[in-house]
Amino acid sequence: xxxxxxxxxxxxxxxxxxxxxxxxxxxxxxxxxxxxxxxxxxxxxxxxxxxxxxxxxxxxxxxxxxxxxxxxxxxxxxxxxxxxxxxxxxxxxxxxxxxxxxxxxxxxxxxxxxxxxxxxxxxxxxxxxxxxxxxxxxxxxxxxxxxxxxxxxxxxxxxxxxxxxxxxxxxxxxxxxxxxxxxxxxxx
Amino acid sequence: xxxxxxxxxxxxxxxxxxxxxxxxxxxxxxxxxxxxxxxxxxxxxxxxxxxxxxxxxxxxxxxxxxxxxxxxxxxxxxxxxxxxxxxxxxxxxxxxxxxxxxxxxxxxxxxxxxxxxxxxxxxxxxxxxxxxxxxxxxxxxxxxxxxxxxxxxxxxxxxxxxxxxxxxxxxxxxxxxxxxxxxxxxxx
Numbered sequence: 001x002x003x004x005x006x007x008x009x010x011x012x013x014x015x016x017x018x019x020x021x022x023x024x025x026x027x028x029x030x031x032x033x034x035x036x037x038x039x040x041x042x043x044x045x046x047x048x049x050x051x052x053x054x055x056x057x058x059x060x061x062x063x064x065x066x067x068x069x070x071x072x073x074x075x076x077x078x079x080x081x082x083x084x085x086x087x088x089x090x091x092x093x094x095x096x097x098x099x100x101x102x103x104x105x106x107x108x109x110x111x112x113x114x115x116x117x118x119x120x121x122x123x124x125x126x127x128x129x130x131x132x133x134x135x136x137x138x139x140x141x142x143x144x145x146x147x148x149x150x151x152x153x154x155x156x157x158x159x160x161x162x163x164x165x166x167x168x169x170x171x172x173x174x175x176x177x178x179x180x181x182x183x184x185x186x187x188x
Numbered sequence: 189x190x191x192x193x194x195x196x197x198x199x200x201x202x203x204x205x206x207x208x209x210x211x212x213x214x215x216x217x218x219x220x221x222x223x224x225x226x227x228x229x230x231x232x233x234x235x236x237x238x239x240x241x242x243x244x245x246x247x248x249x250x251x252x253x254x255x256x257x258x259x260x261x262x263x264x265x266x267x268x269x270x271x272x273x274x275x276x277x278x279x280x281x282x283x284x285x286x287x288x289x290x291x292x293x294x295x296x297x298x299x300x301x302x303x304x305x306x307x308x309x310x311x312x313x314x315x316x317x318x319x320x321x322x323x324x325x326x327x328x329x330x331x332x333x334x335x336x337x338x339x340x341x342x343x344x345x346x347x348x349x350x351x352x353x354x355x356x357x358x359x360x361x362x363x364x365x366x367x368x369x370x371x372x373x374x375x376x
Binding site for chain 1: 291301302305330333334336337339340341343344345347348349350351357360361364365367368370
């Protein structure tokens with residue numbers, strides 16, 4: 001039972017193994033506990049305790065890593081197509097076991113959730129920045145409020161109303177957002 | 189302990205007493221259980237069991253009744269002012285103990301949540317219908333998607349990001365919604 005110094009790559013491999021195990025459990029709809037994670041990942045329970053204070057931290061990291069890989073930013077050369085594809089994927093992610101798991105983590109358990117979201121919003125803003133460069137929409141120095149307006153109905157339907165947005169509802173919402181961003185001569 | 193037939197108004201009075209007790213408990217941030225509700229409202233526990241299957245039903249009814257009274261529809265004659273006032277009030281309601289209690293009820297426990305929301309959306313659409321009649325915005329046969337776009341960021345910030353929208357964020361969002369609804373000559 002003597003502990004042995006392990007080479008540097010060990011920590012990263014442990015981390016990857018634990019996050020992969022967490023993701024697999026979530027996708028199967030199984031409960032994620034530190035004990036089960038240790039068994040499934042082959043990482044010692046003591047190592048888990050040392051690196052994460054709670055299951056929630058691991059679930060959040062796993063869901064975060066998966067959200068980046070599940071949600072590529074489309075680049076079709078047209079904002080309405082890009083945004084429609086992005087929101088369809090976002091809806092599917094949010095209602096997946098992994099997405100639901102992330103949203104069901106109590107807000108109190110995720111201290112840096114605001115930072116996480118700031119990063120997510122900046123990333124989605126790329127769709128709008130590209131469209132502005134193409135002249136499709138007005139330029140804007142502050143895209144986060146537009147991105148929030150674009151993605152919020154997905155979460156509202158899923159978390160508050162208890163339904164998923166239909167494809168038609170998503171397309172109608174994209175039209176609304178595009179009109180809101182259109183370059184128009186404003187009377188000043 | 190013999191039960192006695194009570195006059196007809198008794199049922200309604202019991203209901204009001206229970207909902208008022210539930211609302212008071214929620215506003216004080218106290219836990220709502222059928223036992224506590226019976227004690228606070230003076231209504232027999234057996235009556236509570238007969239009329240509601242779970243605390244969640246009572247919490248939902250209480251929050252629903254309060255949301256209608258807490259959120260009057262402004263009528264200032266200008267959509268941007270109406271919508272800003274409405275969203276400021278909505279934000280304050282959603283982050284109140286009563287609003288949080290309603291949102292924390294598991295979706296599975298609220299079978300008719302979709303109906304409830306359809307009613308809420310129809311009510312908020314009145315703000316837009318009035319503005320369309322004044323010629324401020326385009327006419328629309330289907331306001332629910334506009335209303336969803338208008339209110340969703342409030343819930344997204346509160347439930348997902350874990351922050352409340354600032355007044356400035358609300359004003360910026362109202363501007364976006366108004367632009368999206370503006371009457372403009374479209375190239376057809």
